[in-house]
Amino acid sequence: MLEILNFSKSYNGHNVLSNFSLELPRKSFTVLVGPSGCGKSTLFDLLMGTVPPDGGRLFLFGEEIPNLRGKAGYMAQKDLLLPWLSLIHNALLPVSVKRKPTSEDFAEAKALFNSLELSGFENHYPRQVSGGMAQRCALARTLFFQAQLALLDEPLSAVDALTRQSLRTTLLLLQSRFDKTILMVTHDVDDAVLLADRILILSRSPMTVTEEFIPGGKKPRNPTNTALLRLKERILLSLQEGR
Ligand SMILES: Nc1ncnc2c1ncn2[C@@H]1O[C@H](COP(=O)(O)OP(=O)(O)OP(=O)(O)O)[C@@H](O)[C@H]1O
Ligand SMILES: [Mg+2]
Secondary structure (H helix, E strand, O other): OEEEEEEEEEOOOOEEEEEEEEEEOOOEEEEEOOOOOOOHHHHHHHHHOOOOOOEEEEEEEEEEOOOOOEEEEEOOOOOOOOOOOHHHHHHHHHHHHOOOOOHHHHHHHEEEEHHHHOOOOOOOHHHHHHHHHHHHHHHHHHHEEEEEEEEEEEOOOOOHHHHHHHHHHHHHHHOOOOOOOOEEOOOOOOHHHHHOOOEEEEEOOOOEEEEOOOOOOOOOOOOOOHHHHHHHHHHHHHHHOOO
16 A cells, blocks of 8 residues: 655754655554664654755655655654644644534544543643643544545553553554554553554664564454463564663
8 A cells, every 4th residue: 555665864964864664554453662772753744844855765555655644544652633723623623724623523523532531521621631642632633634544653652551442442442443444652562462463573773574463363362371471572672672
């Protein structure tokens, strides 16, 4: 579905990406895991066109495009919500930029808020809610974007362990409901083994895929499954070796 070909980017002579290539099959859930500062968010910046690449090409369904602006939902690692809009209006932003949201849109947003445990906070403003709630609202907004592709940069980082588990379940439900193809960055190995169809381990400078793991098994997966526990160990080892 998406082909990233030879993306390159340097900052002040520092080679963050050099001929980085990646393919995302349709409806796949790809998880990127790598050391802090290796270039994951930079990759998303280039994909979304917020930062110009030094080189590289991008193909969506075989058609070359300059970037994914308007073609993918994107949840950035920071600066998530617009402070002057209530949570529900933040979530409906992808709709409002195109047309006036209808009562059906609001009903759908409320249902999504319910599954993200945000019910009752629809009319709160970002400053009135916790970081985790703001993050869940940003996730709702990303999913509201009517595109098959969603890029998520550490979407579950600001939530407690229990909420994280329920968000993982929600994410899987939403993926199957909306048929999304997802590319997600995480530092959490549990996220990776529970959610991914494919886990890519990344190295620093320039960022390369050092190893690929296919967890297998139907989702939702059992976190105490021995095969998954073994896979977690292998991933942690692979990350350590890359340091
Ligand atoms: N706008 C910028 N100007 C200069 N250097 C930058 C800029 N954005 C990123 N970098 C550098 O590029 C490298 C990769 O940063 P990036 O944010 O992509 O890492 P990351 O893998 O997302 O890290 P983390 O896991 O901590 O979020 C870092 O060395 C960073 O300092
Ligand atoms: Mg980052």
